[in-house]
Amino acid sequence: MKTAKKYFQEHGFLVLNNVYPKEQIKSISQKVIIDIQKCADELNCPIEDYLAGVSRWLNPSPVTESIDEFVQTSLKQIAGNFIKEDVKLSKFNIISKSAYASGPVPCHQDIAYSKEAPYEFSIWLPLDDVSLKEGVLELLPNSHLGKIEPAIDFWQPDFIDTMYLSSYWQQNFVSLPVQVGDAIVFDSRIWHRSAANTSGRNRFSLVTRWSRVDYIPTCKIPDKIPANFGMWTCGALTESILKQGLRHCFQLNITTDLENYIQLWQEKLAEEKQLPFFIEMGQTQKALRSLWILHKSAQMHNGGDAQGIVYPNVWRHFLNPLSAWLSKS
Ligand SMILES: O=C(O)CCC(=O)C(=O)O
Numbered sequence: 001m002k003t004a005k006k007y008f009q010e011h012g013f014l015v016l017n018n019v020y021p022k023e024q025i026k027s028i029s030q031k032v033i034i035d036i037q038k039c040a041d042e043l044n045c046p047i048e049d050y051l052a053g054v055s056r057w058l059n060p061s062p063v064t065e066s067i068d069e070f071v072q073t074s075l076k077q078i079a080g081n082f083i084k085e086d087v088k089l090s091k092f093n094i095i096s097k098s099a100y101a102s103g104p105v106p107c108h109q110d111i112a113y114s115k116e117a118p119y120e121f122s123i124w125l126p127l128d129d130v131s132l133k134e135g136v137l138e139l140l141p142n143s144h145l146g147k148i149e150p151a152i153d154f155w156q157p158d159f160i161d162t163m164y165l166s167s168y169w170q171q172n173f174v175s176l177p178v179q180v181g182d183a184i185v186f187d188s189r190i191w192h193r194s195a196a197n198t199s200g201r202n203r204f205s206l207v208t209r210w211s212r213v214d215y216i217p218t219c220k221i222p223d224k225i226p227a228n229f230g231m232w233t234c235g236a237l238t239e240s241i242l243k244q245g246l247r248h249c250f251q252l253n254i255t256t257d258l259e260n261y262i263q264l265w266q267e268k269l270a271e272e273k274q275l276p277f278f279i280e281m282g283q284t285q286k287a288l289r290s291l292w293i294l295h296k297s298a299q300m301h302n303g304g305d306a307q308g309i310v311y312p313n314v315w316r317h318f319l320n321p322l323s324a325w326l327s328k329s
Helices: 004-011 022-042 047-053 065-083 167-172 234-250 258-270 281-301 310-328
Strands: 013-016 056-058 087-097 105-109 121-126 137-139 174-176 183-187 191-194 203-212
Touching: 004 013, 004 065, 013 065, 022 047, 022 065, 022 203, 022 281, 047 281, 065 087, 065 121, 065 203, 137 183, 234 258, 234 310, 258 281, 281 310
Parallel strands: none
Antiparallel strands: 013 183, 056 087, 087 203, 105 191, 121 183, 121 203, 137 174, 137 191
């Protein structure tokens, strides 16, 4: 019979059933929910709005603080026992796929995003039961043995998940429904995604990244290819367009930070004056509010956007028409 490690090395993933008692994981889940609620309160916003803008908390964060010790001790032991060598932790996150940000995480290979500090494998621990409807993890078996492609920039507003649409993916992917207490181990080179959450229920997971202590990647990791407006460029570009817009629309010639530019635009839009370009006001206000929440949460809670929803929405509803007008004026 194949050992777990051998199966993992051949196929690039493995489901470990019942590694923890359900009650233990449920108590972790309850702490996480309480801490997320505290973060939302701190920003003075309803939990629905907070979870619409923020769907990832990278340790150290107020959301991960209560589980740091569990990861560093108990989960570390599980990781080491599984791979049968000493392991080191690279990082860990809580990821949410809530009723308010329920989209898929497109197909990607994790290692492509961490060329500077590559890690070997992830242990993905569901904090809620995950059926096919709760944003299930999907993987392409054996794809860890192929080439590493440049990191997929799924924050581009016109992004299309070509891997997901390919007949190769459609014919070969596997879905991995799991229960609280189970864990999924997957190689950092394997192609994977998480599906949309269509259940209407929130789903949280604890996602931890590990390597054997002497791990040195043998694969070639290509450089990132930054898009005009995408994951690695959208922050600076948003700041610059918002600033130029305030100057040209309202003769407001100030140099400040992103938070202030967002707030100034929110105030101007609330005045309901006619703008020299067309926007759908409700969508724009919603998009700017989510951007403000994401931005504040990034500063205060190490929060992020796992699905790439917030910046593309700001682009579609506001920055695109604004920058088109700016380039003509
Ligand atoms: O938890 C999720 O929804 C996505 C996880 C993922 O893609 C990853 O950990 O690389």
